Amino acid sequence: MSATTENLTRKGQVIRSAAELFREKGYAAASMRDLAQKLGIEAASLYSHIKSKEEILQSLCFDMATEFRKSLDAVEKQQVSASEKLKNGIIGHIQVMAKDLTSSAVFMNEHRHLSQPFLRDFLLLRINYINRFKSIIEEGVRKGEFKSNIDKKLAVMTLFSSLNWMPMWYDPNSNIDSISLGQQLADMLVNGLKKSN
Amino acid sequence: MSATTENLTRKGQVIRSAAELFREKGYAAASMRDLAQKLGIEAASLYSHIKSKEEILQSLCFDMATEFRKSLDAVEKQQVSASEKLKNGIIGHIQVMAKDLTSSAVFMNEHRHLSQPFLRDFLLLRINYINRFKSIIEEGVRKGEFKSNIDKKLAVMTLFSSLNWMPMWYDPNSNIDSISLGQQLADMLVNGLKKSN
DNA sequence: CCTACCGATCGGTAGG
DNA sequence: CCTACCGATCGGTAGG
Numbered sequence: 001m002s003a004t005t006e007n008l009t010r011k012g013q014v015i016r017s018a019a020e021l022f023r024e025k026g027y028a029a030a031s032m033r034d035l036a037q038k039l040g041i042e043a044a045s046l047y048s049h050i051k052s053k054e055e056i057l058q059s060l061c062f063d064m065a066t067e068f069r070k071s072l073d074a075v076e077k078q079q080v081s082a083s084e085k086l087k088n089g090i091i092g093h094i095q096v097m098a099k100d101l102t103s104s105a106v107f108m109n110e111h112r113h114l115s116q117p118f119l120r121d122f123l124l125l126r127i128n129y130i131n132r133f134k135s136i137i138e139e140g141v142r143k144g145e146f147k148s149n150i151d152k153k154l155a156v157m158t159l160f161s162s163l164n165w166m167p168m169w170y171d172p173n174s175n176i177d178s179i180s181l182g183q184q185l186a187d188m189l190v191n192g193l194k195k196s197n
Numbered sequence: 198m199s200a201t202t203e204n205l206t207r208k209g210q211v212i213r214s215a216a217e218l219f220r221e222k223g224y225a226a227a228s229m230r231d232l233a234q235k236l237g238i239e240a241a242s243l244y245s246h247i248k249s250k251e252e253i254l255q256s257l258c259f260d261m262a263t264e265f266r267k268s269l270d271a272v273e274k275q276q277v278s279a280s281e282k283l284k285n286g287i288i289g290h291i292q293v294m295a296k297d298l299t300s301s302a303v304f305m306n307e308h309r310h311l312s313q314p315f316l317r318d319f320l321l322l323r324i325n326y327i328n329r330f331k332s333i334i335e336e337g338v339r340k341g342e343f344k345s346n347i348d349k350k351l352a353v354m355t356l357f358s359s360l361n362w363m364p365m366w367y368d369p370n371s372n373i374d375s376i377s378l379g380q381q382l383a384d385m386l387v388n389g390l391k392k393s394n
Numbered sequence: 395c396c397t398a399c400c401g402a403t404c405g406g407t408a409g410g
Numbered sequence: 411c412c413t414a415c416c417g418a419t420c421g422g423t424a425g426g
Contacts, residue, residue, distance in 0.1 A: 026223065026224075026225055026309070026310070027223075028223055028225035028226035029225035029310065031419075031420065031421085032420080032421060032422080033419085033420085033421095041395065041396090042395070042396060042397080043421085043422085044395085044396070044397080044398090044399095044422075044423080045395045045396065046422095047421090047422065047423080048395065052421080052422080053421065053422090109306070112223070113223070113226065150385070151373070151381055154373075154378070154381055154382065154385070155385065157362070157363075157366045158359045158382060158385060158386075160362070161358050161359045161360075161361070161362030161363070161365075162355045162358045162359050163358075164358070164362065165354070165357070165358030165361065165362070166354075166358070168358075169354045176348070176351075181351070184348055184351055185351065185355060188347070188351070188352065188355060189355075191388075228403075228404065228405085229404080229405060229406080230403085230404085230405095238411065238412090239411070239412060239413080240405085240406090241406080241407080241411085241412070241413080241414090241415095242411045242412065243406095244405095244406065244407080245411065249405080249406080250405065250406090
């Protein structure tokens, strides 16, 4: 029930509507006039709430990035095996996405329309996040939990591919909730890495 | 060595340059003037080779779809176990993408800009392709090759997520060629499905 | 939040 | 493949 438009500031409502529009049509194809119409106002009126079209994209992308980072922070503090850490990292990632599938889709598909220096900053955050997952995988290999002959880059990219497409097909009204989705996904991916004996 | 612009018709060169541009900037943000500049001609001159901007997108998307279909056709004819079939399907899919990473990226990220009825047709082709993979997974479950408690939709969507993001991170100049990439990916995904004993 | 408007750029056509 | 051009639409501003 998080995606209602009530109990948001007007600016928050503008950003939420924009997220839906960016997801639907893509950032470049979504016009400020489309957005205004969705909100029942004139296009020019949008600019009393936001500075520019791109400012909206910036807040969507960087807010999601912050959520992902916080989720991984918590997982890294856990005193558990590498495979447990990886599983929990996956579950956390899925949960963050499930909390806001619309923003997640924008985060994933539209970030490339950020201008510099925002694009550079965004990509740095992303590579840092991926590298933290890669470290968990490396830890698992060192400790003998994961196969030693896996290509770590391939493994981590496959992992993120699976995670990041979830907003494209997951139906929040389906009978599988986001936690067990995360668990099943983690199970499927981790068991593909784990030694089979 | 496939992505050279030589030994193509002029129309083919236009489409290839457009693919690169669409990949880089996204379909909506790529202008016909950008494309003309890339080719060293005036924007208006493009229209002696192509009917419209969207016609280019259509040929890119549907040509890739045909390649994927043909690859799967060949795999389905094989008299092998379901897990072998799945592996070979994955390897084939990766090979088709590796043959043209640029068009693959456009196929994946830009197809939504197709107008009707092309968009509908495209999505039907895609769902059909996915369902054929799902049938292979179901066959594997029936025959006891795969775990019986897997969520088949989740499994097939995770599979395609992993495959479809490959053009975003795979470096064709890296020391891993597309065939062994496909094999490793297949191994990683299938072993996540297979019974462990 | 509105009216009125701007300069830039868009996909595409006419006619060579 | 070019010059010349069109109507539509874009993000955004001025001034209330």
